Structure formats: C-alpha cells, structure tokens
Amino acid sequence: MDGLRLDGRVAVVTGGAGAIGAAIAADLAALGAHVVIADVDLPNAEKAAAGLPGARALPVDLAAPASVGAFGDAVGPVDILVHNAGVSIVEPFTESDPAHWDLMWQVNLRGPMLLTKLLLPGMTARGWGRLVFVSSDGARAGSGGEGAYAATKAGLFGLAKTLAREAARAHVTSNVVCPGPTDTPMLRRVSEAEPGLVDKIARGIPLRRLGTPADVAGLVAYLCTDRAAYITGQTLSVSGGVTMQ
Template sequence: MADGHRGRPLDGRTALVTGGAGGIGRAVCAALAAAGARTLVADVDGAGAERTAAALPGAAGVRIDLADPEDVAAGVDRVRAAAAGGVDVLVHNAGVSVIGPFCQSDPADWDLMWRVNARAPMQLTQAFLPGMAQRGFGRLIFVSSDGARAGSGGEGAYAATKAALFGLAKTLARETARYGVTSNVLCPGPTDTPMLRGVAREHPGLVDRLARRIPVGRLGEPRDVAEAAAFLAGPGASYITGQTLSLSGGLTMH
C-alpha cells in the first residue's frame, strides 16, 4: 500500500471526545486520530482543548461546560458546525469527582456530579444519536469507573452518577443495534493521570500502595483506556454492544 494513511479503520469518521484535554481524554483523542478519525476535542478548558487539537491532524477544539445544560446545548451547535457530516463516534470521557465520606458530603456536589457525569452524556447522546442511526453507523462509548462497578470508599455520589451510565448504555444498545450503532462502557481502574497524582501528593505512598494491589504490577496508563476506546470505535467491534469492560490490570474481575 503506497499511502500508509489509507485504509485506517476510522477514515472518514468524525469523533467527539468530552474531557478531551485531560490525561485520559488526550490519549483517547490521539488514538482515534491515529485510527483516521477527525477528532473534536471538547472540554471546559477551551484553551486546553485547542492545544490538544493542535497536535492532531484535522482536529478541532470545542469548549463545552458540561455542568451547564444551556452551555451543553450551545456546545451541540458548535460541534455540529465543526463536524459538518455529523458525529459518528461519541466518547463520554469527562467526569468530576468530589471525594469524602458520604454522610459528610454536600448535596450541591451531588448535583454537580449528576450534571457532568450523567445528565450531560444523556443530553449529548440525545443530540447526536439520531444522526448516527440515520447514517447506519455509530459508536457510543461511556467512560465510567471501576469504582462505580465495585464500590470505592469516599466516592459514593461519584460512583452513583457514573453507575447511571451502565443502565443508559445497555438501554441504548438494545434500542439502536438494528441501526448499526453500538453502545459500550469502559471502566478504568487506578490510572496514572494528573488528577491521581494530585490526590497522591496529599497522600504519600498512595501510588505504590495501589500498584502493589494490581495483579499486573502497575497503575493503568491513559493509553490503556485509549486503545480500548479506539477498538470499540472501529469496525472490528461491530458485534460488541451493551458490554462493560474493566481496565484495571486484574484488580477487579467480573
């Protein structure tokens, strides 16, 4: 093959990744772009989204504040303007967590996590799913958490809002399979991201303790999630829908 860029699995497709300026988000954007997708990097950090997009061929940054339903609606219009032919791959990667004992948690934080972690994915999916079904191809990829699947101390409200994605993804899988749309969930375990490193600075030894508990002997890396997302987005995963995949190095087994 003369041109090494021909025949990539996502050539001609457009992907939208929320939280695209973060550690896992950047890796997902890069993996989708490498697979041939024109990638739209969405993030509340508009400058970060632009920087991420600038490093990828044909990519574009879009600022969206997922905590604000009105801005999500406006962001849909911005994405449509940038996407031209519509969104084919929608990766719900963004998330926000407020850590602490549940009985001491603030309902205002519950509302924030609900809006970002659950409501915004519902709103964005409702906006872009009809186009996927009409075109006969779509990939919905929800990034939840193994903490939502198995429980995690100090993350009750976060786990609850991320667990909502399981029911949404499975329902959408049943509703849309006949239209060529798949819907799956990725559940990262402890992953070496700037967010985790920030928590670790307040808890010395945390990273080492986590790594010792993981059978493969290391924390996850953003690329581990990104490669799984790129696979689910491609044609090789067309028969996989309604599934939840843990990416935890064997820490959790289901």
C-alpha cells in the same frame, strides 16, 4: 488488518483536554478520525487539538444544558461519541455536600444523556455510530469516599445498555469502559497529601502497576472500529485485574 481504520469518521471526545481524554483523542486521530476535543477548558483543548491532524476544539460545559445545546449546534454530524468527561469529589458519604452530588450528577450523567439525545439521531439516520461511555471501576465495585461519584458513573451502565438495545438496528453500538487505578495528574495530586499512596495502590493490583491513559485509550479506540461492530451493551474494565468478571 482490515476494519481498524476510522478514516473520514467524526469523533467527539468530551473531557479531551485531560490525560485519558487526550490519549483517546490521539488514538482515534491515529486511526484516521477527525477528532473534536470537547472540554470546558478550551485553551488546553485547543493545545491538545493542535497536535493532532484534522482535529479541532470546541467548548462545552456539561453542567449547563444551554452549553450542551450550543455544542450540539456547532459540531455538525458526529459518528463517534466518547463520553470521557467526569467530576469526582472525594468525601465520606455521610459528610458529603449535596451540592457536590448535584455537580457530579450534572456532569457525569445528565450531561452525557443530553449530548447523546442531540447526536444519536444523526447516527441512526446514517446507519452507523459508536457510543462509548467512560465510567469507573469504582462504580462497579464501590470506592471509599466516592459514593456520589460511583452512583452517577454507575448510571451510565443502564443508559449504555438501553441505548445498545434501542439503536442496534441502525448499527450503532453502545459500550462502557471502566478504568481502574490510572496514573494521571489528578491521582498524582491526590497522592501528594499521602506519601506512598501510589506505590500502595500499585501493590494491590494483580499486574503490579497503575494503568496508563494509553491502556484505556486502546480499548476505547478498538470499540469504535468496525472490528468491534458485534460488541454492544458491554461493560469492560481496564484495571490490571482489580476487577475480574
């Protein structure tokens, strides 16, 4: 089908060394994009990039404005910006550490704001661009133990919708993708402390399985194509039916 290729487009995926980020990077590369895997974990970012044609890795620490600025200087013109990186610290809100709030705010919301401010002007000047913010179904519906995480990820909704309005005339779209329960190494590590947790979560999902990184990546990649050029300002869940709107 026409409109599903990204040949020649430069795509940045933050948190690209992780499970979901690597799947997004792989799908974008398969559509012809030149992918830049941006991650604080440069060795694993380089490993992920090595397996993709035309991909490269660059370091960025979203909690450090100077690092974000250096990344912006190093990356060059960017057509697609996928904000996938995130930090989650699970703890009941009344027992949570404000220092943890600060870290999650810096990585989950301030970092995307800073990076978008650097790269969006180039997209608008060239008359084409895609912004995709990976948030969380926990930010849409709430999630026990993730009050600060949900708050910072929910901030992406307002940012994405505002940018959708401000950049529309330059043919830049801005959307949010919200993964639900997804089978990642992080979830498996958490489940080690609670045997049976993964099966319990899966039973509560209408489709009766956890999501996979590929489930999330497929939607992100589609939103970056010309077939999705008339979709902007939207928040879409990939949750197996946990969240329905």
